[in-house]
Amino acid sequence: MAIKRALISVSDKTGIVEFASELAKLGVELISTGGTKTLLEKEGVPVIGISDVTGFPEILDGRVKTLHPAVHSGLLAIRDDAEHRKVMEELGLGYIDLVIVNLYPFAQTIAKPDVEYADAVENIDIGGPTMLRSAAKNHAFVSVVVDAADYDTVLTEVRENADTTLETRKRLAAKVFRHTAAYDSLISEYLSGQVGEEFPERYTVTYEKVQDLRYGENPHQKAAFYRKPLAGEGSIATAEQIHGKELSYNNINDANAALQIVKEFTEPAVVAVKHMNPCGVGIGTSVKEAYEKAYAADPTSIFGGIIAANRPIDGETAQLLHEIFLEIVIAPDFTAEALEILQKKKNIRLLKLGNFTEGQRKALHLVTSVEGGMLVQESDVHAISEGDLKTATDREPTEAELKQLLLAWKVVKHVKSNAIVLVTEDMTIGIGAGQMNRVGAAKIAIEQAGEKAKGAVLASDAFFPMGDTLEIAAAAGITAVIQPGGSIKDEESIKVANDKGIAMVMTGVRHFKH
Structure with missing residues (x-):
């Protein structure tokens, strides 16, 4: 078969004039809509309007123009099905062999800091995804392009064979469904957020590939890096x-x-x-x-x-x-x-x-x-201030100790559990991470700190199930402790702290990190 007729409707017009011009030179009849048609006409590319195909005007500010049987029969008709061919002939309908469509800029619209809800909704494309899905479903006969990066491939194959290969059409169809799925995911995420659906019955998200990676955690594992379409500044x-x-x-x-x-x-x-x-x-x-x-x-x-x-x-x-x-x-x-x-x-x-x-x-x-x-x-973005702390021991921490305790708490939140962090003089001096018990984590942190542990403070990401960690801390010279509290044996830990002269404050918040 040969590509004889193409429908073009794009929001992102990068490279479209050159692509359409080359198609026209190859004898492909071009159908277009709205702003795309205006641009092609301005650049001297021969094109007919969608209304010439449908016999119906573009209406409702362009909301309805391609949602018409003359368009979708041309996309969905099975070319080697005798009954389909008969219907198309009886109704005087023409086939559409190539679709070049990209969608309203929904992501760019909702990325605006002052975007209005109505503006976001207006930028939900209906006709575009429908044409893409029709063409992609019928990829046995129809080529569909949603990415300007594929223009050259399509042109090369049409020049050589008057049509694209089935392998190319399959690849392009798969890209279309990835594209429309991502588009719908963004809309779903935005609208769900607008009505406060934090954990809906179906959780759909989309990511864009940044790069293929040489390998994953280990050389035998394949890997790639993706990012969210609207990832803001200040992220990796x-x-x-x-x-x-x-x-x-x-x-x-x-x-x-x-x-x-x-x-x-x-x-x-x-x-x-x-x-x-x-x-x-x-x-x-x-x-x-x-x-x-x-x-x-x-x-x-x-x-x-x-x-x-x-x-x-x-x-x-x-x-x-x-x-x-x-x-x-x-x-x-x-x-x-x-x-x-x-x-x-x-x-x-x-x-x-x-x-x-x-x-x-x-x-x-x-x-x-x-x-x-x-x-x-x-x-876990929970943060505390001095006013959130409750002193559990007879001795309250000094102002100097309090400053170090707040620093230790900010750090321990990001250490793999079980986690213990020692701090003094505005710096960490010992970190015990990822241990199966809290005593083990404390021993690692204290050993790392050495003599610096004397006079330092200690943070624990979760409560002490008993007083043994406090015993070890006291022996090392720790003077103040910050921990969530909440154990049925809190009193045991408090007693050890009091006996050893340690000031201990409780946050009421746990920071497990697995």
Whole structure:
């Protein structure tokens, strides 16, 4: 068969004039609608209007123009079915062999910060998806193009064979259904959000591929990186990589972990991450001071790690970063001097985030795959202030201890459970992560801290089931503790703390992280 007739209706007109012009030169009759028709006529491309095909005017401000039997019979007719051919001939209907359609810009519309609900709804395309689905269903005979990246392939095949191959039509049809599914998912997500349906009976989301990755967690695993269509600034998915080799699967995971921690702070902060856990966190009056503390927290583990800062990286800080091997540095920006220093290392990845919100953030949905399904929950953006704390012991924490306790609490929230974090002088000094029991996590953190544990504070992501962790903490010289509370044996822990002179505050909030 040959492509003799094409229908063109596009919102994104990138490359459409050139594509349509070449089709016309190949003898393809072009049908078009609205703004696309006007553009093609202006550029001298021969085209007929949709009303010439349907015998019916475009009405209701263009809402109804292609929703007509003359269009959809031309798309859906089975060419080698005698009965279909008979009906088409009796009714004087023509076949449509090629459809080039992309949809109203719904995503771009709802991305506007001041978008009105009515404007969003008006940008829900009806005729476009319907034509795409009709053409894609009948891909045995009809070619359908929804992506300008496929224009050249179609033109090449039409030049060579007067038609596309069945293999190409199958591939294009599959892309159409991915496209319309993604489009409908965005609409569903937006409308569900408008009526407060947080966890609807069907959970549909869509993501766009950013890149294929060399491999996943391990070299034998295939992987790719996707992002949400409306992902905002200040995320790994939208960060600009300004230097270094391609990010790996593990790089992306670790970088995201580092970013989520550094977003907890409003003062200058630097976070070092290895294998999804912080190995050093520091705050200070400058990004340089914060980095020095994050480095001093664990000079061994930071090697080959990920660094995230919530302030632009300056030259002084860059010089310090340059002195060790790092996989990634993430920051809102980099000064020209910092870039000159850091770009001397060929492989270090530099990610520029632009603006991002520090401190408490809006909860987003986190999706975790399980075999045969998925879990969806709000992200843990709970934050506390001094006024939220309840002192459980006879001694209240000093102002100095309180500052360190709040820092420790911000960090422990992001450490794999069971988690214990020790803090002193605006920096972490010991982190026990991912242990099967809380005593084990405390022992690891205290061993890492060494003599620095004396006078330090301790944070626990969940309550103490008994007083043994407090005994270990007291022996190491810990002076203050922050924990959720809520155990049936809270009194046992409180008694140990009182006996040892430890000030202990409770948050009433647990921060398990699996």
